[in-house]
Amino acid sequence: MNTLTIWWDAAADGPTNMAADEWLAAEAERRGSLLLRFYGWTETTISLGGFQKIDEARQIEAIRGVPLVRRPSGGGAIVHGSDLTYAAAVPKRHPWGASPQVFYDALHGAMVETLAEHGIRAWPHPADARSRHDESLFFCFDRRATGDLVMAGPASGTVSKIMGSAQRRLAGVVLQHGSLLLRGNTAVAGSARHPAVSDIVGGQSVPEETALSRAWGARIAHGLGVAVREEETPVVRGGDLGIEASSSRFRDDRWTARR
């Protein structure tokens, strides 16, 4: 377990991305090490938390017509397309696999430091009553879990969540994927649109996504005292990984509409 392996994936659709994240988790268990994948979305997509009710999504005017995919992890709905999306997987026997909060704090903490290097002040939402039962809020970025990253803005006195992650804990491995709202998504409006880092600090002050991802990966690795290894072939392009086949599960209405 002395490397952090990083994949740079191209954009794909929701089901492919979820299948690739599950592959990442299985691969982390096989290799016994921490893996990290950065990816994108071919079109604006809403990912729903594992237990969210599909009817709730269908009633929201602001996201009518936007494709939905249901995550294997919990949490609220996220609008993807302009966000920095990542998936990380670690074997449970690794210290970061021990309990949910440890993995959040490790990755989110590294992002706080990486953003600070770019002059952006974010901090983890503290444990408080607010972190408990706000499942009634549909969108992930309206909720606050302990360790979610927040920033002051866009107006005086407001605090906005800019990064959230969700976990799926399997028998021997933990999958965590999440979203950093680097730029606003102009394909949605109203209540589906949450203040992004660019809305708060101004578009020209937002670091470029790949540079930010790379700096974050380097900081995660540095914190663990391991080396970074970048994989050449993206997960979603690797035809022999069976991603296409396993993505059918996430295309299936029986999964998407299971609740």
Place this chain on the structure above:
Amino acid sequence: MSQLLLETPLVGWHVAHGGRMVDFAGWRMPVQYASIVEEHLATRRAAGIFDVSHMGRLAISGTAAVEWLESLLTRKVAGIEVGRVRYTLITSDAGGQPVVLDDALVSRDTDAADGTTRLALVCNASNRDRVVAWLTSRLPAAGVTFADRTLETAMIAVQGPLAMQIVGSLCTPADAARIAGLGNYRATSAVVAGHAAAVSRTGYTGEDGVELVVDAAAATPVWEAIHAAGAPLGLRACGLGARDTLRLEAGMPLYGHELREDSDPSAIGLDLAVNLEGRSFPGAGHYCGLRNHPAGRVRVGLTFDSKRSAREGDAVMQGDRQVGVVTSGSFAPTLGTAVAMAMVDRDVASPGTAVEGVIRDSRQPAVVAPLPFYQRDKRRA
């Protein structure tokens, strides 16, 4: 509805009309609908309607109410006439050192049927819990009843040159005339769009206008009626983003930014909010001392020659010396440039002094400017 993030009665309207919702002081509020700049400019040119229901609304009554509040506020309450509104600070000495808990508006309603005085206090959403706790801890054994009416009521601000006309069009001619005749910081009651409302000629934008308090159940019908009457004239619904840029241009302080627990009201420019003569509110002696021996930084305005502003916490520099810190900053749509309010050392506080704001890694030139940045044309049509 989430138990933990409070929502005003108008939240459904905001979401249905494209409101982008954010967390403000534990309330889920719209920061903007379409464009902050458009909402801001609409308010200056025609009118804006704002949901300010998150602000604390406290009701105080009883035979000893006036005397009691007099002992706790920095403005005089004794002798306040019915319909008068005063801007005041609330101080506390519970922790030893006196602190400013909040800024607020105190007003006197019409007396109750049995002749007892009724007073109202409107405070900031972010301080409501601790103001309520502080006042409750100071209640006497008898003679004062105190109630937090925030969740039973709603508050709607209508601001802009056409605000009075729009609200008046939803009242009887008699009520409309009485509202139009209100002086600044005066209040009355009226029936607006068929619902009873407390109407005060106050606001947080630098424009003419009113703030209405109605029952929570009346919030949506009244809001929709004002919106329907005003939209053809250019009225726009405005979120917290525009509320912030408007109050910043008007040089108005926001608690937590320009005004803090350890603030010296004199240094912020709030002498008018503090009556010191013969008063004994918590910390009176301390604030008297501060006024007589001014020291420390003072509040000034800063104008930048670009659209990029320094923000709260950014340093104000002169050469290598840090001379102050920004308390609020943003692009100002009416002025077309970025402005900020800052606390700076007295020796750089004269208008025209050149300084720099540190915005991330770069320095932006700025000039000290008097407040407010914007003042409306007060001649009545």
Place this chain on the structure above:
Amino acid sequence: MAADLKFAKTHEWVRPEADGVLTVGVSSYAVEALTDLVFMQLPAVGRKVKAGESFGEIESVKAVSDLYAPVSGEIVEVNAALPGNLETLGKDPYGDGWVVRIKADNPAEMDGLLDRAAYDSLVGSQPH
């Protein structure tokens, strides 16, 4: 807690009842690790499961975790009251917090599970 409980490495506990039926639940170690439980998805009665297969999910504010069948068999009963009262899992994980009852295909599969002492040393050695 009764001495006849057995444990799977995935933190489910098993208690044999009469007629080859086993009651299955989640160990207090696992419940504590999850915190702030929010949802639980139980299987349908009659569903057949294989040892090691996921038969349900539990969501906390932090994570979704699978529940794994400790033995192969048929789900003959589920604790329908539990998803609406998730605090019970924390308050009484070995009693009222039971999750399902399985009719085991092969009771000998229980031999492969850990006894109390072995499970305790397993969780003792887990990173906290």
